[in-house]
Amino acid sequence: MSCNKPASSVEQNTSEIKSDEFELVTANPWQALKAFTDARIALGRAGSSLPTQAHLQFQLDHAKARDAVLTPLDYSALIGRLAGFNLGVQHLQSQAGSRAEYLQRPDLGRRLNKASYETLANHNSAYDIALVVTEGLSSRAISENAEALLAALIPKLKGLALSIAPIVVVEQGRVGVGDDVAQALGVKMVAILVGERPGLSSPDSLGIYFTYQSYPGIEEAKRNCLSNIRQAGMSAEDAAFRLSYLIEQANKLGYSGVALKDKSQMASAKVGKNFLLPEAP
Structure with missing residues (x-):
């Protein structure tokens, strides 16, 4: 008897493994703020450690920083x-x-x-x-x-x-x-x-x-x-x-x-109506 599983069964198991991997990551409640900054925030966690994706991204960014310094x-x-x-x-x-x-x-x-x-x-x-x-x-x-x-x-x-x-x-x-x-x-x-x-x-x-x-x-x-x-x-x-x-x-x-x-922004701003002052008759 063959021990090989049908392709559909293998694919199903693979998707289950991927799903399980994501379930191991605890999301950070501040994750929505990542849309407003490139800062390293709301990374989530896997147990007491960084998720693998965040760790690999850190290594990539560190390599880019080193290259910026050392590349002629x-x-x-x-x-x-x-x-x-x-x-x-x-x-x-x-x-x-x-x-x-x-x-x-x-x-x-x-x-x-x-x-x-x-x-x-x-x-x-x-x-x-x-x-x-x-x-x-x-x-x-x-x-x-x-x-x-x-x-x-x-x-x-x-x-x-x-x-x-x-x-x-x-x-x-x-x-x-x-x-x-x-x-x-x-x-x-x-x-x-x-x-x-x-x-x-x-x-x-x-x-x-x-x-x-x-x-x-x-x-x-x-x-x-x-x-x-x-x-x-x-x-x-x-x-x-x-x-x-x-x-x-x-x-x-x-x-x-x-x-x-630096008052350049003030110098270029248009003076608008002050809502605190009454309108002239």
């Missing part, structure tokens, strides 16, 4: 795209000679090497603002978001009648390297686009740090920051609008940082 940025492709803005591009290097040194010595990523600094100093022409691009801790953030951000920002800067220095691309740079760029070029303002430290749900997040009258060693409180610029976060258009507002205000007031508040 394609500088040739980036510079080719940035050349389309017709501002010129300077390709420079921080004092960190390798990715390993960059990760182990944050201080070296904050300064240009000697040759790069001298190259910029030869282009000192009293520009109003310098735009710096560096991979920071996420090459993916730069490759996916930098061009779109600059495409939205540069026309706004030209509309403010600001002179823009050649775009500076720095290998292995951190936020502070923008201060060296500002000093070498003699610019009044600097904005650096940098790949942010990747989270487990945002390996592609771009940050912008803007500083008025920057210099090496300036206090962090004198910077303004826009964060989480990516397709699933703040859009390039919104970031460009906010940054151009900060730049315009800093140029008028003569300072940036904690004293300069």
